[in-house]
Each structure stands twice: as structure tokens, then as C-alpha cells.
Amino acid sequence: MTKVLIVGGGPAGMAAALALSQANVETEIVEASDDWRPGGIGLALQSAPQRATMQLGIYDELRRVGRRHDVIDMCGPDGRLVAQMPQININGPDDAPLLGMARESIHDVMVAAVERAGVPVRLGTTIADLDDGDGGASVTFTDGTTGEYDWIVGADGAHSALRARLLPDAPPLSPAGQSIWRAAAICPPGLEHYTMMLGGPIRLGLVPLPDGRLYLWMLDSESGGERPPRDEILDVFRAKPARFGGFAPAVIEQLTDAAQIDFRALTYVLVPPPWHAGHVLLIGDAVHTTTPHISYGAGLALEDAVVLGELAPAGLPFEQMATELESRRFERARLVVETSLQLSRWEQSADGPPDPSAPGRLIGQTLAALSQPL
Ligand SMILES: Cc1cc2nc3c(=O)[nH]c(=O)nc-3n(C[C@H](O)[C@H](O)[C@H](O)COP(=O)(O)OP(=O)(O)OC[C@H]3O[C@@H](n4cnc5c(N)ncnc54)[C@H](O)[C@@H]3O)c2cc1C
Structure with a gap:
């Protein structure tokens, strides 16, 4: 063998x-x-x-x-829906287009x-x-x-x-030049779809998971891949999505400890x-x-x-x-x-x-x- x-x-x-x-x-x-x-x-x-x-x-x-996510809601910084991106399903009719x-x-x-x-x-x-x-x-x-x-x-x-x-x-x-911030949170009531919010150099993703959980990611073209000092990471993180409305504030307010935040240069x-x-x-x-x-x-x-x-x-x-x-x-x-x-x-x-x-x-x-x- x-x-x-x-x-x-x-x-x-x-x-x-x-x-x-x-x-x-x-x-x-x-x-x-x-x-x-x-x-x-x-x-x-x-x-x-x-x-x-x-x-x-x-x-x-x-x-x-x-x-299962069938669509991604594309929203402006104020949280208003701009467009819905249907996700491709190449498997059986009951299978999930995107699985979070x-x-x-x-x-x-x-x-x-x-x-x-x-x-x-x-x-x-x-x-x-x-x-x-x-x-x-x-x-x-x-x-x-x-x-x-x-x-x-x-x-x-x-x-x-x-x-x-x-x-x-x-x-x-090689460095790609962008950074990503990630965190886990509780999904706010009413947030059902995978939601992306575009705000200049920041793109925020809110991904509802099973059991009322949520995965937040934030693509950042401002930080240039530079990790902020440990004692500043929470403040730097929280300041970035402050520009977003919709469901963003209800998620960000849950993130109060630097240990909840994962930062990575891409x-x-x-x-x-x-x-x-x-x-x-x-x-x-x-x-x-x-x-x-x-x-x-x-x-x-x-x-x-x-x-x-x-x-x-x-x-x-x-x-x-x-x-x-x-x-x-x-x-x-x-x-x-x-x-x-x-x-x-x-x-x-x-x-x-x-x-x-x-x-x-x-x-x-x-x-x-x-x-x-x-
Ligand atoms: C921010 C971010 C978001 C992402 N989101 C997605 C997504 O939504 N969907 C998707 O499909 N992909 C996503 N990816 C990509 C995905 O995480 C990777 O492509 C995937 O983890 C690669 O798997 P891997 O097993 O090759 O490597 P890894 O996941 O890195 O696993 C390597 C393993 O090898 C071990 N190891 C390392 N060195 C040694 C050694 N010398 N000897 C023995 N063991 C060793 C490590 O401990 C680790 O367990 C994302 C990546 C990033 C950075």
C-alpha cells in the first residue's frame, strides 16, 4: 500500500x-x-x-x-440597499449558492x-x-x-x-497592500442577508452565520498593511466603520476588547x-x-x-x-x-x-x- x-x-x-x-x-x-x-x-x-x-x-x-446565502446585499455607507448580487449555484437545486x-x-x-x-x-x-x-x-x-x-x-x-x-x-x-480586520459578533435582529457596505477605502462585510452568530470582515485600503500598535488596535478599528450606518453600528458596539479583533496584512x-x-x-x-x-x-x-x-x-x-x-x-x-x-x-x-x-x-x-x- x-x-x-x-x-x-x-x-x-x-x-x-x-x-x-x-x-x-x-x-x-x-x-x-x-x-x-x-x-x-x-x-x-x-x-x-x-x-x-x-x-x-x-x-x-x-x-x-x-x-445558506442566495444573494449578497450591496449597500451604500448609510446602509441603503444599492443592488443585490445573486450567487451562483452549480450543484443541485436545493444546494446552497454560498455557504457561510x-x-x-x-x-x-x-x-x-x-x-x-x-x-x-x-x-x-x-x-x-x-x-x-x-x-x-x-x-x-x-x-x-x-x-x-x-x-x-x-x-x-x-x-x-x-x-x-x-x-x-x-x-x-508578497504583500497585496491591503489589510483585513475580522471579528465575531451576535447577528443583529433583522439582518438576514450577507451584506457588503462600500465606503471609500473601506469595504465592510457582515455575514450572518447559523445560531444567531455573525462574521464581520473589513477590507482596508488605508492602513497599507501596517499593524497598529497593540494598545491602539481597538480605537483604530472602531474608528473605521464609524462611517457606516445600517446594521454596522449594532455590530461595532459589541466589539469593545482588542482581543476580539483580528488584524492581518493581505x-x-x-x-x-x-x-x-x-x-x-x-x-x-x-x-x-x-x-x-x-x-x-x-x-x-x-x-x-x-x-x-x-x-x-x-x-x-x-x-x-x-x-x-x-x-x-x-x-x-x-x-x-x-x-x-x-x-x-x-x-x-x-x-x-x-x-x-x-x-x-x-x-x-x-x-x-x-x-x-x-
Ligand atoms: C482574511 C482571509 C479570509 C479568507 N476567507 C476565505 C473564504 O471566505 N473562503 C475561502 O475559500 N478561503 C478564504 N481564505 C483563504 C483560506 O483561509 C486559505 O486559502 C486556506 O486556509 C488554505 O488552506 P491550507 O491548508 O493550504 O493552509 P492553512 O490553512 O494555512 O493551513 C496550514 C496548516 O499547516 C500547519 N503548518 C504550518 N507550517 C507547518 C510545518 N512546517 N509543519 C507542519 N505543519 C505546519 C499550520 O499550523 C496549519 O494548520 C481567506 C484567507 C484570508 C487571509
């Missing part, structure tokens, strides 16, 4: 474990963090990545922990599925040394143990140590193939980190894993399997990263997009292209 080590227990690593288990490949995961919790607050899954979760066998559970959920929820669903699949997970552990030979890879772990593997899946995220080690000529993770990287070296193949954010403008980064990671699960049983030599995966995945990854970056640049430029409908058009064209089979 083929034996594969997965490095990283995020969406890409866990999805790879599920897809490879379905393909009768023996896997184990090492996750560097002792405290295996997801970063961030909420997540939106587009329709095409939901299709990937159907193949991974976790869709029904995600539907249970997610909230807490990061904890998707993490818990995936952890439970990995457990059910019998995949061993070692926390607080990573690769200390790697000896890649003709027949496979010999690994020494940071806990002093060793293992022999036919190949390795590197799913260690945007700051991938494996990318740095194996693909030294890959482009570096970054991106798009690694041109190869995504593999020796017997190690990188997937997920390790090779394509995107800004979140079309909510598709985790979607790409899940799709990478599904394609890996489709290729693994063919019994191809590793090099051929990895090359095949790269050729099936690179264009989709490029589309997501470059579209998201274009949207980010329009938001940051004094001139804005070439015409006001250009962002919506670009998003629609991109999601339509991504709805094609993997």
Missing part, C-alpha cells in the same frame, strides 16, 4: 488525507501547532468548492454547520472526518530532516521519530517551510509549476495564496486534494502524477489569485476600476469559469 506523509493540518492537508484515504492510500498528518485550531473567524464556501466537499464526503455536515460558516465549524467537521478515516495526526510535530532517495523519502521528525514514505504532501500554508526548502526559486509571499503568492521536487508535492496556500476578494482560497485547497485523490489510484509514477496534478490545477489557481489581486488593486487605486460594473463583471466571469469541472 502506498504510504504518504501529509505536512500541515489545515484545509488542504485534511482534505488530502480524506481524498487519499478514499483512494486506499495510507496517510498520516503532522501538524506543527500544539493547539490545532484554525486561524481566522469565518469562511464562505463558493458553490464549486462545495462540489469538492461532496466528493470528500463532508458536504452534508457542512450544510448542517453553515448558513465559522472557521471552527469547518475545522471540526474535517477533524471528525479525518478521525473516522483512521488517519493518525501528530500535533506539535514537523519535519526536522528529509532524505529524498530513489524509492521515496526518509523523514526524521522534530519529536525524534523517523518514518519512510512513498511520497509527501506539503500542505503547510502560505509561509510554507517546504516551499522555501524545495522550491528556492519560487516567488516570495499577502499572495502564485508558484508556477513545478509544485513538486523529489517525492514532495505542495498543494493549497503553500503554492497559491490568494487575497480573499472572491472567497476561494480554501476552495482551491479542497479542489487540489480532490484532484490528488483522483490521480493517486492510477498507479502513476510520482513524478508523472505530480505533473498531471499541476497541469490540472495551475490555471484555476492563477485565475483565482490574479482575479483577486486585480480586485484588490482597483480598490487601492485612486482611479478605481475602469467602470463601476467592472468588478462585478470580473467576479461573475471568474466564478463562471471556476464552475467548469475540475
Whole structure:
């Protein structure tokens, strides 16, 4: 039986474990963090990545922990509805066009599925040394143990140590120039739809989640990616959405402690193939980190894993399997990263997009292209 080590227990690593288990490949995961919790607050899954979760066998559970959104309400800074953006559903008529959920929820669903699949997970552990030979890879772990593997899946995220080690000529993770603020809150009564409010250099998203919860994100083209000092972060945060009306004040007034606020400078990287070296193949954010403008980064990671699960049983030599995966995945990854970056640049430029409908058009064209089979 083929034996594969997965490095990283995020969406890409866990999805790879599920897809490879379905393909009768023996896997184990090492996750560097002792405290295996997801970063961030909420997540939106587009329709095409939901299709990937159907193949991974976790869709029904995600539907249970997610909230369906059929439209996004686009509002002015005063909260008045300007337009409604219908969301694309490429699955069955009863399936959700967009699924909003807490990061904890998707993490818990995936952890439970990995457990059910019998995949061993070692926390607080990573690769200390790697000896890649003709027949496979010999690994020494940071806990002093060793293992022999036919190949390795590197799913260690945007700051991938494996990318740095194996693909030294890959482009570096780069700042996109924007920042994002995120927080969890209670959903104010009456707020039913995913709502976006546009106010100059700030774009606010209010995403109702199940059980009366809400995920707030605020894209910020003013801060230039500079994290405010710790003792100022709450005041800086609260001042920004003060320009918004509608449901915004009822959410912002709940955020009174700096510990509730997550600030992050947005970054991106798009690694041109190869995504593999020796017997190690990188997937997920390790090779394509995107800004979140079309909510598709985790979607790409899940799709990478599904394609890996489709290729693994063919019994191809590793090099051929990895090359095949790269050729099936690179264009989709490029589309997501470059579209998201274009949207980010329009938001940051004094001139804005070439015409006001250009962002919506670009998003629609991109999601339509991504709805094609993997
Ligand atoms: C602000 C923001 C909002 C987003 N919103 C959305 C959204 O709405 N929808 C969407 O689809 N995507 C979204 N994304 C993108 C999504 O979060 C990522 O694309 C996704 O998490 C990538 O999964 P991954 O498993 O490749 O990497 P990660 O989620 O980063 O997981 C990597 C894992 O590897 C572990 N690790 C790291 N180094 C090592 C090591 N050396 N050894 C072992 N383990 C290691 C880490 O601890 C982590 O658990 C958003 C991203 C950002 C920044």
C-alpha cells in the first residue's frame, strides 16, 4: 500500500488525507501547532468548492454547520440597499449558492472526518530532516521519530517551510497592500442577508452565520498593511466603520476588547509549476495564496486534494502524477489569485476600476469559469 506523509493540518492537508484515504492510500498528518485550531473567524464556501466537499464526503455536515446565502446585499455607507448580487449555484437545486460558516465549524467537521478515516495526526510535530532517495523519502521528525514514505504532501500554508526548502526559486509571499480586520459578533435582529457596505477605502462585510452568530470582515485600503500598535488596535478599528450606518453600528458596539479583533496584512503568492521536487508535492496556500476578494482560497485547497485523490489510484509514477496534478490545477489557481489581486488593486487605486460594473463583471466571469469541472 502506498504510504504518504501529509505536512500541515489545515484545509488542504485534511482534505488530502480524506481524498487519499478514499483512494486506499495510507496517510498520516503532522501538524506543527500544539493547539490545532484554525486561524481566522469565518469562511464562505463558493458553490464549486462545495462540489469538492461532496466528493470528500463532508458536504452534508457542512450544510448542517453553515448558513445558506442566495444573494449578497450591496449597500451604500448609510446602509441603503444599492443592488443585490445573486450567487451562483452549480450543484443541485436545493444546494446552497454560498455557504457561510465559522472557521471552527469547518475545522471540526474535517477533524471528525479525518478521525473516522483512521488517519493518525501528530500535533506539535514537523519535519526536522528529509532524505529524498530513489524509492521515496526518509523523514526524521522534530519529536525524534523517523518514518519512510512513498511520497509527501506539503500542505503547510502560505509561509510554507517546504516551499522555501524545495522550491528556492519560487516567488516570495508578497504583500497585496491591503489589510483585513475580522471579528465575531451576535447577528443583529433583522439582518438576514450577507451584506457588503462600500465606503471609500473601506469595504465592510457582515455575514450572518447559523445560531444567531455573525462574521464581520473589513477590507482596508488605508492602513497599507501596517499593524497598529497593540494598545491602539481597538480605537483604530472602531474608528473605521464609524462611517457606516445600517446594521454596522449594532455590530461595532459589541466589539469593545482588542482581543476580539483580528488584524492581518493581505499577502499572495502564485508558484508556477513545478509544485513538486523529489517525492514532495505542495498543494493549497503553500503554492497559491490568494487575497480573499472572491472567497476561494480554501476552495482551491479542497479542489487540489480532490484532484490528488483522483490521480493517486492510477498507479502513476510520482513524478508523472505530480505533473498531471499541476497541469490540472495551475490555471484555476492563477485565475483565482490574479482575479483577486486585480480586485484588490482597483480598490487601492485612486482611479478605481475602469467602470463601476467592472468588478462585478470580473467576479461573475471568474466564478463562471471556476464552475467548469475540475
Ligand atoms: C482574511 C482571509 C479570509 C479568507 N476567507 C476565505 C473564504 O471566505 N473562503 C475561502 O475559500 N478561503 C478564504 N481564505 C483563504 C483560506 O483561509 C486559505 O486559502 C486556506 O486556509 C488554505 O488552506 P491550507 O491548508 O493550504 O493552509 P492553512 O490553512 O494555512 O493551513 C496550514 C496548516 O499547516 C500547519 N503548518 C504550518 N507550517 C507547518 C510545518 N512546517 N509543519 C507542519 N505543519 C505546519 C499550520 O499550523 C496549519 O494548520 C481567506 C484567507 C484570508 C487571509
